[in-house]
Amino acid sequence: MVLLAGLLALCGPASAGEEAAGTETVRADGAVYEETLPNGMQVFIITDRSTPLAVFEVWYNAGSIHEKPGKTGLSHLLEHMMFKGTPSHGAGSFSKMIKRVGGIDNAGTGKDYAFYFQKLAPDRLSLSVEMEADRMSNLIMDPQETLSERNVVMEERRMRYDDDPQNLVYEEVMAAAFKNHPYRWPTIGWMSDLKTITHEDLLTYYRTRYVPNNAFIVAAGNIDVDSLMALIRKDFGRIPSGDPVRDSIPEEPEQLGERRVFVRKEAELPYVFSAYKAPNILDEDSYALDVLSSVLSDGKSARIYKSLIDKKQIALSAGAGYSSIQKYPHLFYLYGTAMPGRPIEDVEKALYEEVENIKEEPPSEREVQKAKNQIESDFIMHQDNVYYQAMMLALFQMVGDWTLRDRYIDGIRRVTPADVQRVAKKYLVEDTRTVGVLIPVKNREAQ
Amino acid sequence: MNGIRPGITGITAAVLLFLLSCAVPRSYALDVKRTVLENGLVLLTVERHNLPMVRVSVGINAGSLHEGADKAGLASLAAGLLTEGTKNRTAQQISEEIEFVGGELGASGGDDYVTAGLSVLKKDTALGLNLLSDIILNPLFPEPEIGKMKERIKGALRAKEESPGYVASRIFRSEIFGSHPYGRVVMGTPETLDSITREDLVSFHRDHYVPAQTIMAVVGDITHAEAEALIREYFGTWHQADAAAPDIPVATTTKRRKTVTVDKDLTQATIILGHGGISRGAPDYYAVSVMNYILGGGGFASRLMQNIREEKGLVYDISSVFSADRYGGSFEVSLQTSNETANRAIGEILREVQLMQHAPVSDQELSDAKSFLTGSFPMRIETSARIAGFLVAVEYYGLGLEYIDEYADYINSVSKEDVLRVARTYLDADKYVLVVVADQDKAALQEEYR
Numbered sequence: 001m002v003l004l005a006g007l008l009a010l011c012g013p014a015s016a017g018e019e020a021a022g023t024e025t026v027r028a029d030g031a032v033y034e035e036t037l038p039n040g041m042q043v044f045i046i047t048d049r050s051t052p053l054a055v056f057e058v059w060y061n062a063g064s065i066h067e068k069p070g071k072t073g074l075s076h077l078l079e080h081m082m083f084k085g086t087p088s089h090g091a092g093s094f095s096k097m098i099k100r101v102g103g104i105d106n107a108g109t110g111k112d113y114a115f116y117f118q119k120l121a122p123d124r125l126s127l128s129v130e131m132e133a134d135r136m137s138n139l140i141m142d143p144q145e146t147l148s149e150r151n152v153v154m155e156e157r158r159m160r161y162d163d164d165p166q167n168l169v170y171e172e173v174m175a176a177a178f179k180n181h182p183y184r185w186p187t188i189g190w191m192s193d194l195k196t197i198t199h200e201d202l203l204t205y206y207r208t209r210y211v212p213n214n215a216f217i218v219a220a221g222n223i224d225v226d227s228l229m230a231l232i233r234k235d236f237g238r239i240p241s242g243d244p245v246r247d248s249i250p251e252e253p254e255q256l257g258e259r260r261v262f263v264r265k266e267a268e269l270p271y272v273f274s275a276y277k278a279p280n281i282l283d284e285d286s287y288a289l290d291v292l293s294s295v296l297s298d299g300k301s302a303r304i305y306k307s308l309i310d311k312k313q314i315a316l317s318a319g320a321g322y323s324s325i326q327k328y329p330h331l332f333y334l335y336g337t338a339m340p341g342r343p344i345e346d347v348e349k350a351l352y353e354e355v356e357n358i359k360e361e362p363p364s365e366r367e368v369q370k371a372k373n374q375i376e377s378d379f380i381m382h383q384d385n386v387y388y389q390a391m392m393l394a395l396f397q398m399v400g401d402w403t404l405r406d407r408y409i410d411g412i413r414r415v416t417p418a419d420v421q422r423v424a425k426k427y428l429v430e431d432t433r434t435v436g437v438l439i440p441v442k443n444r445e446a447q
Numbered sequence: 448m449n450g451i452r453p454g455i456t457g458i459t460a461a462v463l464l465f466l467l468s469c470a471v472p473r474s475y476a477l478d479v480k481r482t483v484l485e486n487g488l489v490l491l492t493v494e495r496h497n498l499p500m501v502r503v504s505v506g507i508n509a510g511s512l513h514e515g516a517d518k519a520g521l522a523s524l525a526a527g528l529l530t531e532g533t534k535n536r537t538a539q540q541i542s543e544e545i546e547f548v549g550g551e552l553g554a555s556g557g558d559d560y561v562t563a564g565l566s567v568l569k570k571d572t573a574l575g576l577n578l579l580s581d582i583i584l585n586p587l588f589p590e591p592e593i594g595k596m597k598e599r600i601k602g603a604l605r606a607k608e609e610s611p612g613y614v615a616s617r618i619f620r621s622e623i624f625g626s627h628p629y630g631r632v633v634m635g636t637p638e639t640l641d642s643i644t645r646e647d648l649v650s651f652h653r654d655h656y657v658p659a660q661t662i663m664a665v666v667g668d669i670t671h672a673e674a675e676a677l678i679r680e681y682f683g684t685w686h687q688a689d690a691a692a693p694d695i696p697v698a699t700t701t702k703r704r705k706t707v708t709v710d711k712d713l714t715q716a717t718i719i720l721g722h723g724g725i726s727r728g729a730p731d732y733y734a735v736s737v738m739n740y741i742l743g744g745g746g747f748a749s750r751l752m753q754n755i756r757e758e759k760g761l762v763y764d765i766s767s768v769f770s771a772d773r774y775g776g777s778f779e780v781s782l783q784t785s786n787e788t789a790n791r792a793i794g795e796i797l798r799e800v801q802l803m804q805h806a807p808v809s810d811q812e813l814s815d816a817k818s819f820l821t822g823s824f825p826m827r828i829e830t831s832a833r834i835a836g837f838l839v840a841v842e843y844y845g846l847g848l849e850y851i852d853e854y855a856d857y858i859n860s861v862s863k864e865d866v867l868r869v870a871r872t873y874l875d876a877d878k879y880v881l882v883v884v885a886d887q888d889k890a891a892l893q894e895e896y897r
Binding site for chain 1: 495549568748832
């Protein structure tokens with residue numbers, strides 16, 4: 001799972017081009033049809049004749065990095081509000097209609113984007129097109145409903161973070177690793193900010209960012225491109241472009257020394273999460289970092305499992321990960337949960353030893369070949385799912401260009417053992433590392 | 448990716464929680480070939496040539512149902528140790544061989560049955576099946592690996608206590624099923640794990656890992672004939688042992704009102720409310736599926752979600768499930784809400800349960816439930832991995848391959864009267880087990896909710 005490890009995020013807005021419709025028409029299985037509507041909305045369709053299903057997605061360049069301090073969590077709350085109806089379709093009716101035809105729908109918000117999807121039979125795609133186009137410009141946000149949904153999101157935050165000690169560590173590490181870049185705040189938002197987000201905040205953000213020239217469509221599955229495009233041109237084509245969206249995302253200054261944060265919280269076992277500044281997938285070094293992550297942690301034959309879990313038996317779980325499919329440079333990380341009775345310092349030290357070993361001596365040809373085989377096989381096996389096919393294209397498009405998807409495996413194949421050693425030396429250095437440690441405390445005794 | 452969750456915060460996870468349903472419109476019938484080998488192994492094959500890969504799922508009737516309470520965790524430990532050394536390979540050789548080709552191989556315990564799985568690229572099918580056969584037929588259960596695995600399981604049991612949802616579920620199952628294996632944690636306890644010897648493992652494997660108790664599904668870029676020939680090559684010599692006919696007691700659940708609380712420093716109360724349910728083979732299974740979809744299985748289409756999340760904003764997620772196993776089942780509603788709103792949420796659940804029992808559902812609710820349950824089947828068998836897992840379950844629960852064609856009829860024949868009847872028969876707003884993991888001072892649970 002190297003490719004999708006960690007934080008998915010990014011954002012690479014669909015630029016407001018004025019290209020003629022139908023820039024490319026390829027209909028073979030797996031091929032991508034690409035078109036830009038006159039209002040700037042881009043459309044990508046992956047045809048897969050082997051499945052009875054289709055997935056339809058709308059991606060907005062509207063993630064938490066586009067928020068302002070004090071209003072964090074706005075993008076995600078808006079994603080929830082997108083299910084609250086329009087003048088033509090009442091609250092919750094979109095989801096109900098999709099389920100009535102045997103489909104499912106949902107949405108997600110990341111640091112760089114928000115997206116909405118439905119998975120259903122291809123002959124029902126007109127429902128998706130009509131209702132997604134509708135809520136792109138006609139959303140009703142009743143002030144009362146907004147307050148109620150804010151409470152729902154607060155419950156979500158309590159569940160995912162406030163009562164999950166390891167996720168709290170992750171949140172703290174992000175906040176310390178980034179001091180200026182908006183990757184520093186959580187997508188779900190700080191609790192105190194959630195309380196202050198108003199109906200007006202949401203409306204302004206929606207009107208500015210939920211415009212065709214700041215979004216794109218990805219569909220995948222057993223799709224007739226001509227009929228789907230006709231529906232899209234009709235329903236999305238009539239939505240006027242918004243003002244060009246100009247993002248000025250603050251740059252993260254260079255980190256000049258290790259940062260260390262602690263979370264003291266009711267928990268069972270100590271945990272460490274150690275993250276290094278690393279480039280994103282637009283950088284050639286990202287391929288070697290992916291291979292490095294795999295050499296360290298992809299499976300029971302990988303170095304971290306063999307050393308920390310099997311041989312030394314100091315960690316219950318441990319590994320490495322690399323979040324490269326991000327709009328801006330993000331992190332390469334190591335983590336581990338201590339075995340009961342083992343100090344977390346030993347786990348942290350052992351993780352660094354594995355990194356040092358690679359800095360001292362490159363991994364063997366066989367290890368690197370194994371990592372490449374794992375990454376490539378994973379990439380192929382995931383294509384069995386239309387949702388994943390659409391997701392991969394969209395993530396690469398958000399970072400900059402979906403055709404990176406087709407160059408990804410070639411990039412992995414180019415990596416040599418010397419490259420893996422070189423990137424370990426270049427990026428996994430103490431001075432650009434931020435370490436979070438969970439210190440379990442017991443406030444209660446179970447009854 | 449332990450502890451690392453993708454930075455996507457979805458609107459709900461409940462959408463897929465229609466656990467009780469297996470909808471199958473006729474038009475998506477699978478071309479399944481069923482073969483019983485001479486040694487009794489049941490082989491199910493489906494050809495899918497969309498990608499150069501092969502998926503194998505194996506179900507072995509060797510779950511925790513077959514272990515004694517004093518050896519709880521034996522079945523799960525045996526399954527976990529399959530990949531930790533065989534007569535032909537060490538643990539490291541097994542992981543190195545499969546991982547070098549980017550494949551996946553593993554086995555894990557369960558209560559009804561043990562599951563082993565293999566995913567490989569087509570070119571590596573023979574290598575993968577060779578490994579799969581080796582771990583199932585020839586595990587060695589080396590002492591050092593037993594010791595390491597026990598420690599890891601004990602550590603995992605400890606780590607799980609950090610999750611309020613796990614704690615609530617563990618207590619709930621124990622209260623509902625008591626001493627029946629369904630009431631235990633499949634992984635066992637630190638004490639029972641300590642009592643398990645290598646001899647226990649070897650004899651458990653000898654008695655229960657037998658071809659006549661094994662179901663194998665091969666799905667992917669491989670023909671029926673190729674699959675059968677390979678399975679014969681790698682599993683044909685697996686000898687049928689004299690397996691003692693398993694004598695499994697039906698899980699009986701006594702209805703009673705009981706509240707169990709766990710006090711922890713948490714911002715939310717994690718709540719499970721429920722009671723005994725039905726087994727997978729119960730004739731009312733399909734009517735119960737429809738009824739539960741309307742009550743709390745249908746995500747945003749369900750009454751619980753509509754009332755408690757959409758109207759009252761008390762939860763992020765709430766769902767109800769009838770989990771139906773071979774020898775019994777349970778009904779449970781689960782949710783998280785802030786400590787202070789626990790009482791209110793519990794009261795609303797009970798109100799919705801009573802409403803299901805007192806008035807028929809609307810025509811629209813009934814038709815929506817049916818159209819989703821029957822229409823969503825293609826998603827449940829979208830991938831080779833899902834198809835393989837589905838086929839093993841269909842075989843294990845004795846549903847018959849015709850089930851795939853007939854499921855829609857089972858669902859469509861459910862009437863409003865049936866829904867009301869099963870709500871009255873299988874739901875109970877008085878005698879239920881309530882588990883609340885929370886900051887108990889703040890939750891301040893009431894004695895009564897009615």
